Amino acid sequence: MSVFKMPAKLLKEIEAIIAKFWWCQSEAGNGIHWKSWGSMGIIKSQGGLGFRDFISFNRALLAKQLWRMIKVPQSLVSRVFKEKYFLNCDVMEAELKGSPSYIWRSIWSSMNLVKEGLVWRVGNGRDISIWKDKWLPRPVTYQVQTPPNILDPNCRVSDLINESSKSWKEDLVKTIFCKEETDLILSIPISRRGASDKKIWAGSTRGIFTVKSAYHMDTCLSKRRRGEPSSGGEDAGMWKDLWKLEAPGKIRMFVWGSLSNVLPTKDVLYRKNILKDNLCPICTREPESVIHALWSCPAARDVWGADSSKLKKWNSSFCDFQQLWKDMSTRLDSEELQMTAVKFQLLWKRRNAFVFKNQFMSPESISTLAQAEVSMLREANSMDSRGVEGGVSATVASRHWKAPEWPAVKVNFDASFDKLQKRGGIGIVVRDWEGKLKACLTSSRKNVFTAA
Ligand SMILES: [Zn+2]
Numbered sequence: 001m002s003v004f005k006m007p008a009k010l011l012k013e014i015e016a017i018i019a020k021f022w023w024c025q026s027e028a029g030n031g032i033h034w035k036s037w038g039s040m041g042i043i044k045s046q047g048g049l050g051f052r053d054f055i056s057f058n059r060a061l062l063a064k065q066l067w068r069m070i071k072v073p074q075s076l077v078s079r080v081f082k083e084k085y086f087l088n089c090d091v092m093e094a095e096l097k098g099s100p101s102y103i104w105r106s107i108w109s110s111m112n113l114v115k116e117g118l119v120w121r122v123g124n125g126r127d128i129s130i131w132k133d134k135w136l137p138r139p140v141t142y143q144v145q146t147p148p149n150i151l152d153p154n155c156r157v158s159d160l161i162n163e164s165s166k167s168w169k170e171d172l173v174k175t176i177f178c179k180e181e182t183d184l185i186l187s188i189p190i191s192r193r194g195a196s197d198k199k200i201w202a203g204s205t206r207g208i209f210t211v212k213s214a215y216h217m218d219t220c221l222s223k224r225r226r227g228e229p230s231s232g233g234e235d236a237g238m239w240k241d242l243w244k245l246e247a248p249g250k251i252r253m254f255v256w257g258s259l260s261n262v263l264p265t266k267d268v269l270y271r272k273n274i275l276k277d278n279l280c281p282i283c284t285r286e287p288e289s290v291i292h293a294l295w296s297c298p299a300a301r302d303v304w305g306a307d308s309s310k311l312k313k314w315n316s317s318f319c320d321f322q323q324l325w326k327d328m329s330t331r332l333d334s335e336e337l338q339m340t341a342v343k344f345q346l347l348w349k350r351r352n353a354f355v356f357k358n359q360f361m362s363p364e365s366i367s368t369l370a371q372a373e374v375s376m377l378r379e380a381n382s383m384d385s386r387g388v389e390g391g392v393s394a395t396v397a398s399r400h401w402k403a404p405e406w407p408a409v410k411v412n413f414d415a416s417f418d419k420l421q422k423r424g425g426i427g428i429v430v431r432d433w434e435g436k437l438k439a440c441l442t443s444s445r446k447n448v449f450t451a452a
Pocket of ligand 1: 207281282283284285292297391431
């Protein structure tokens, strides 16, 4: 995949297999694909799950090979390809002629992507064409937009540089370019030593090519071609808050499903012509949308009303779940948000138990269960940060050791205890005022039954 362009049909088949595995729980593969592969491929901070678009990923891997030919033209591979396919021109000007090998056709197919990301870093300006190349520090276009007027369209950037003083010909630049471009050009530093111009990758901040940045650039290009917006815009904060939430993956995935409207509520199933009615199975009064099932249904209101947090007196009239979650993200602290997310999932579990098993949990039971789940979660998190029993804690380990005042010595000690193997150990270190080791002792013991 990194040197050959895989057939699009094969890549689509692989995507279909993964999508089936993700959405279908039965071996027969029957199940609703609630979101398209394209939507799942959007990055997590923009509402997707970051699944790979294999065609773009393949292209990004091929772009890496082409980028190597640009950066290391003296390599054996570059020289062989040059001899055969672009002897009299630059690799970026190479055309697909004759009957090229499959490997060259594959690498060549990433040409547009590499052209998109290739920009020049100005050195002496001799290799850069003012109007044809990308060299302005202005993301997306990087190209001069002012049409050629005084100078010839084939002029080089070096024509704008004063060779002796190694500075921009300010008056000439101001005459040729518009104000914005003049400011950009004059802000570019010029090499004092007359270093040659350098090709860099615009996709990463350090100008170094990475497959990840090339993949991201290719997906943005594909979106632009389809006329779709390339960023999540105002919802970006909402998704970021969700993935930052300190909760198990299943809870975050549940909230993601609710926000993405892929929860199989009766209203959703009705809209897909799977069910004949959309009424809430619990109250049977209103359509069962996500916001109804988890927030505004009288049965859900009983749970939130019994809540001791700020949510008790909240307005119940939110038009959709995204609006509710955004409001919660701004008004609740992280612990309250964590508890709320756990309750959302328990409410949905209760709804399913009612529909499929005819069982119904009381609001008190939901609150108790949520408390228990959150306590377990916090305990697990605090154990993680404390380290294992008797071990060196993260906070202690990160503290700096300080030498004692002259002429004192400092004694540090620590002990550990392994409950399962019934073993204990002790370590003592003595250091002087300069931090020099004076004495140390380590000892381990078997058949130790308690840490005390
Ligand atoms: Zn209801």
